[in-house]
Amino acid sequence: MLHELLMALLGYTGDLIVDRREENHLLSDQTPISDECTFTLAPDISFIDPSDRQLIEKIIALGFYYRELDRFTCKSRNLSWIRSSTAYLNAKPLGNVSDVSKVEKPSVYRRALANGIVEVLSIYRSAVLHIEQLLLSETKPILATVTQGLNKFFTILPPLYELILKIERDDIRGGQLLNLLYKRCHCGVPELQTCMQRLLWHAHQVMYNQLASWMVYGILQDQHGEFFIRRQEDREVENSSSNSDISDKLARMSTNDASLSDWHLGFHPYWDMLPEYIPMHVAESILFAGKAVRVLRNPSPSFQSGDTVNPQIPKSFQKIHGLAGRFHFQREPLINSGMGEDLLPQNESDKIEAMLLDLKESSEFHKRSFECAVDSIQAIAASRLWQLVVVRADLNGHLKALKDYFLLAKGDFFQCFLEESRQLMRLPPRQSTAEADLMVPFQLAALKTIGEEDKYFSKVSLRMPSYGITVRPSPLDVSRANTSADGSSGASSEMSLDGWDGLALEYSVDWPLHLFFTQEVLSKYLRVFQYLLRLKRTQMELEKLWASVMHQYHRDFAKRKKDRAKSPTAQQKSQRSRPMWRVREHMAFLIRNLQFYIQVDVIESQWNILQTHIQDSHDFTELVGFHQEYLLALISQTFLDIGSVSRILDSIMKLCLQFCWNLENQDHCSNTVELEHIAEEFNKKSNSLYTILRSSRLAGSQRAPFLRRFLLRLNLNSFFEATARGVLNVVRPRPSLPVLNQQ
Numbered sequence: 001m002l003h004e005l006l007m008a009l010l011g012y013t014g015d016l017i018v019d020r021r022e023e024n025h026l027l028s029d030q031t032p033i034s035d036e037c038t039f040t041l042a043p044d045i046s047f048i049d050p051s052d053r054q055l056i057e058k059i060i061a062l063g064f065y066y067r068e069l070d071r072f073t074c075k076s077r078n079l080s081w082i083r084s085s086t087a088y089l090n091a092k093p094l095g096n097v098s099d100v101s102k103v104e105k106p107s108v109y110r111r112a113l114a115n116g117i118v119e120v121l122s123i124y125r126s127a128v129l130h131i132e133q134l135l136l137s138e139t140k141p142i143l144a145t146v147t148q149g150l151n152k153f154f155t156i157l158p159p160l161y162e163l164i165l166k167i168e169r170d171d172i173r174g175g176q177l178l179n180l181l182y183k184r185c186h187c188g189v190p191e192l193q194t195c196m197q198r199l200l201w202h203a204h205q206v207m208y209n210q211l212a213s214w215m216v217y218g219i220l221q222d223q224h225g226e227f228f229i230r231r232q233e234d235r236e237v238e239n240s241s242s243n244s245d246i247s248d249k250l251a252r253m254s255t256n257d258a259s260l261s262d263w264h265l266g267f268h269p270y271w272d273m274l275p276e277y278i279p280m281h282v283a284e285s286i287l288f289a290g291k292a293v294r295v296l297r298n299p300s301p302s303f304q305s306g307d308t309v310n311p312q313i314p315k316s317f318q319k320i321h322g323l324a325g326r327f328h329f330q331r332e333p334l335i336n337s338g339m340g341e342d343l344l345p346q347n348e349s350d351k352i353e354a355m356l357l358d359l360k361e362s363s364e365f366h367k368r369s370f371e372c373a374v375d376s377i378q379a380i381a382a383s384r385l386w387q388l389v390v391v392r393a394d395l396n397g398h399l400k401a402l403k404d405y406f407l408l409a410k411g412d413f414f415q416c417f418l419e420e421s422r423q424l425m426r427l428p429p430r431q432s433t434a435e436a437d438l439m440v441p442f443q444l445a446a447l448k449t450i451g452e453e454d455k456y457f458s459k460v461s462l463r464m465p466s467y468g469i470t471v472r473p474s475p476l477d478v479s480r481a482n483t484s485a486d487g488s489s490g491a492s493s494e495m496s497l498d499g500w501d502g503l504a505l506e507y508s509v510d511w512p513l514h515l516f517f518t519q520e521v522l523s524k525y526l527r528v529f530q531y532l533l534r535l536k537r538t539q540m541e542l543e544k545l546w547a548s549v550m551h552q553y554h555r556d557f558a559k560r561k562k563d564r565a566k567s568p569t570a571q572q573k574s575q576r577s578r579p580m581w582r583v584r585e586h587m588a589f590l591i592r593n594l595q596f597y598i599q600v601d602v603i604e605s606q607w608n609i610l611q612t613h614i615q616d617s618h619d620f621t622e623l624v625g626f627h628q629e630y631l632l633a634l635i636s637q638t639f640l641d642i643g644s645v646s647r648i649l650d651s652i653m654k655l656c657l658q659f660c661w662n663l664e665n666q667d668h669c670s671n672t673v674e675l676e677h678i679a680e681e682f683n684k685k686s687n688s689l690y691t692i693l694r695s696s697r698l699a700g701s702q703r704a705p706f707l708r709r710f711l712l713r714l715n716l717n718s719f720f721e722a723t724a725r726g727v728l729n730v731v732r733p734r735p736s737l738p739v740l741n742q743q
Contacts, residue, residue: 011067174226175273218294401456
């Protein structure tokens with residue numbers, strides 16, 4: 001009976017102690033774990049007292065737990081899952097649902113947990129062996145001796161059995177398994193707590209290996225989707241995308257495109273596998289650090305570290321180091337590894353590796369220590385990335401170029417360009433040749449104003465929407481199109497308003513600046529550029545109108561002086577035009593002040609703030625945040641994010657252009673009426689603009705700190721405030737206009 005009991009404690013049943021499940025079928029590796037104890041005394045045993053029977057039933061339950069735990073460890077540590085994973089990957093793209101369901105997904109975290117359980121079971125087997133030796137050497141009560149020798153396992157094996165039962169039932173793996181173990185560590189039984197902490201330590205070894213692979217080498221070692229960072233194509237595979245389509249798509253990418261995709265879309269947090277004791281911001285820091293190391297270790301072949309725009313980096317700084325890791329994982333070949341190790345020096349890699357090794361070798365997981373280590377690694381990666389982007393790639397020079405061309409800081413260039421293209425823009429753009437038509441004045445303006453020392457102009461290119469990229473007309477344009485069909489004058493110029501508004505600039509971004517100048521960032525620059533170009537174009541048309549009128553006036557004056565006669569028609573024409581010149585002056589006054597406010601109060605002040613941040617910061621993530629604040633300030637302080645204000649400003653600019661182009665045809669009676677209508681609309685829009693801007697919601701807020709200066713310049717003589725109350729002093733002598741027209 002002694003050996004029957006001891007063998008049952010090691011999971012082997014016989015005639016005295018039987019397994020109810022073995023009566024029906026033999027157990028195999030694929031047999032699921034039973035949800036209840038199936039070890040029991042044989043029913044035909046009658047010589048055992050009921051009290052002893054109850055005690056034996058309690059003791060042999062440990063044997064059942066041992067056997068189920070041993071089956072779990074054998075199954076999890078069986079390396080045949082390598083073949084099964086290959087079968088899983090082969091079955092999934094073919095859509096063989098039955099084959100996929102038959103193949104079990106492997107898990108390195110379960111294997112690590114199984115290694116920890118093996119340690120516990122080995123201690124249990126030693127205890128059983130010690131009991132056997134003790135009972136054979138001395139005459140002692142069997143049941144009492146067995147109960148005393150295995151007492152601590154009554155508190156350890158049942159929770160372990162419940163643990164693996166939950167893992168098998170819910171298919172728990174990866175970060176979810178870490179989370180489960182972390183929760184089980186919080187208990188009031190010291191022996192069980194020590195056991196769970198040891199199991200968590202084993203599982204953490206896998207996580208630290210993955211962290212080292214990711215944060216030291218930029219390699220994602222996660223073949224089975226258990227890490228809380230994933231590749232984009234992994235998600236696409238889950239969405240039933242075929243592996244061949246993904247590989248074809250990646251093959252079509254250039255090196256720069258692949259690098260750009262890696263940074264912005266290549267990797268993402270997988271929150272389902274993130275343990276609850278690791279905060280989201282820490283996971284995002286880990287994601288950033290790995291992506292940064294990946295960029296630093298895999299530079300673009302076109303990027304020459306010794307021949308960048310910034311020449312003060314000595315070539316002696318370029319050293320090739322070998323990185324010997326103490327973590328065990330597969331390494332990938334690196335592109336330009338010498339340059340990559342130059343961008344991430346050996347001592348920095350060693351520092352990151354040492355911090356992860358300290359965490360890995362600690363017997364307990366300390367959340368504060370883990371977060372501090374991640375923050376330190378993230379700071380190292382951000383600093384090296386800052387060195388690459390800001391110093392080597394000359395970020396400030398490119399920011400200055402974007403300010404020059406997208407924010408119209410090179411006013412002489414755009415003034416020359418608009419003058420050269422003025423006659424072209426008076427006509428509607430031709431969709432097929434509009435871009436080519438604009439290239440001539442664009443290049444002429446560059447020859448006249450851009451010097452050879454400007455090395456960034458070559459990165460700027462002009463674009464016009466084609467048939468594939470349509471410009472949506474405003475409701476005003478639809479009405480204009482309808483009037484043009486009726487034969488009204490000025491139709492062609494009116495139709496060109498929104499067509500040329502689609503004029504765009506593109507900026508060629510090289511590696512590694514694509515990390516900083518994303519498509520979202522460039523689209524914000526483009527939005528501000530199109531707004532500023534419309535504003536400058538409007539201002540130029542108003543100035544050109546005044547210049548042409550003054551030129552005509554001096555010619556007429558010289559002619560009258562020569563003839564020594566006063567023409568009543570000329571006097572009437574001059575008297576009739578005076579109200580319109582007041583309107584033009586009010587338009588020019590508003591546009592000039594708006595331009596000054598945007599260029600000086602907004603752009604220059606925000607540029608100076610950004611320059612201060614660039615000089616003080618040595619962290620790439622901080623720099624990205626400062627640049628985002630810079631762009632948001634530009635958009636908010638120019639009111640592009642307020643629909644009502646931006647629509648009014650667009651309407652004012654369109655009215656100004658209509659006014660200029662219609663005034664040139666003032667000999668027509670219909671134009672005089674239309675000019676009067678434009679003047680009234682302008683007064684309404686400008687007064688509405690002033691009323692909205694001086695409201696406490698805008699003028700009293702911090703979103704536009706220099707708005708009060710703009711309002712002060714607008715309302716210097718209280719004109720806007722007076723007209724906003726309804727006192728319109730611009731075009732009021734209506735009765736005189738029809739009389740003059742009839743003559």
